[in-house]
Amino acid sequence: xxxxxxxxxxxxxxxxxxxxxxxxxxxxxxxxxxxxxxxxxxxxxxxxxxxxxxxxxxxxxxxxxxxxxxxxxxxxxxxxxxxxxxxxxxxxxxxxxxxxxxxxxxxxxxxxxxxxxxxx
Amino acid sequence: xxxxxxxxxxxxxxxxxxxxxxxxxxxxxxxxxxxxxxxxxxxxxxxxxxxxxxxxxxxxxxxxxxxxxxxxxxxxxxxxxxxxxxxxxxxxxxxxxxxxxxxxxxxxxxxx
Numbered sequence: 001x002x003x004x005x006x007x008x009x010x011x012x013x014x015x016x017x018x019x020x021x022x023x024x025x026x027x028x029x030x031x032x033x034x035x036x037x038x039x040x041x042x043x044x045x046x047x048x049x050x051x052x053x054x055x056x057x058x059x060x061x062x063x064x065x066x067x068x069x070x071x072x073x074x075x076x077x078x079x080x081x082x083x084x085x086x087x088x089x090x091x092x093x094x095x096x097x098x099x100x101x102x103x104x105x106x107x108x109x110x111x112x113x114x115x116x117x118x119x120x
Numbered sequence: 121x122x123x124x125x126x127x128x129x130x131x132x133x134x135x136x137x138x139x140x141x142x143x144x145x146x147x148x149x150x151x152x153x154x155x156x157x158x159x160x161x162x163x164x165x166x167x168x169x170x171x172x173x174x175x176x177x178x179x180x181x182x183x184x185x186x187x188x189x190x191x192x193x194x195x196x197x198x199x200x201x202x203x204x205x206x207x208x209x210x211x212x213x214x215x216x217x218x219x220x221x222x223x224x225x226x227x228x229x230x231x232x
Contacts, residue, residue, distance in 0.1 A: 044212065046223070059219065059220065061220060099219075103157065104159075108180070
């Protein structure tokens with residue numbers, strides 16, 4: 001069964017760096033786009049960035065360009081989301097999500113979510 | 121970006137009764153193969169979203185047949201034939217035409 005297992009809850013201070021992970025299994029990691037979705041407290045879902053691990057093609061929504069880095073490690077089938085300097089407004093739940101890529105870009109598998117709290 | 125608009129924002133429902141949610145896109149989601157790439161997701165309280173409907177009208181694996189999707193182009197509808205208590209949560213439509221999908225704002229469904 002396909003699984004996306006995310007790293008655990010993080011509590012950080014403004015200005016700190018952070019890297020969260022999404023370990024995948026039971027599918028060909030290099031054959032699907034996979035990305036990160038932000039859900040701020042009480043709000044809806046927003047795509048941040050996506051990566052195709054097969055060739056490392058990485059794309060960002062304009063509002064997140066330069067604010068985060070999406071990367072992948074093919075050797076361990078894991079995708080990462082990284083901040084160099086967190087802000088309080090980064091407080092949210094972050095989901096990794098696999099794009100099916102057949103008949104459109106539906107999300108067929110989701111991670112369980114990682115809660116990131118940024119507070120002084 | 122393709123804009124997605126859902127209505128209503130909130131939908132109180134009675135168990136056993138039908139329910140309907142609408143979604144409109146700012147541009148056509150119709151692909152050259154005749155399919156419209158519009159998905160519906162349900163986010164139950166405290167959980168990750170789950171795929172209910174893809175390509176406007178196809179139920180995802182394991183989704184009960186009380187859920188159905190319809191529409192083409194820019195106007196879409198999700199219908200629940202008889203609402204059950206486990207159907208509460210936030211429903212999102214999402215355009216799956218572009219490599220960067222876009223979600224609607226969500227419709228909160230709860231029991232009256």
